[in-house]
């Protein structure tokens with residue numbers, strides 16, 4: 001066991017995990033915290049939904065995301 005993550009650290013790692021590959025130690029810490037923390041489990045699910053929505057938007061798969069608007073990308 002390395003260290004105990006706070007809920008804040010956990011959300012940061014979850015969000016970082018989208019941009020970079022987490023180290024094994026970070027993943028272990030993350031998993032350890034998520035196992036015991038219902039709040040962070042819920043938060044991670046929200047993240048997943050959010051990021052999936054963003055990806056879908058970026059790939060233009062939804063009817064609400066007109067292709068070619070691209071002003072803020």
Ligand SMILES: [Zn+2]
Pocket residue numbers: 006007008010033037038039040
């Ligand atoms: Zn937590």
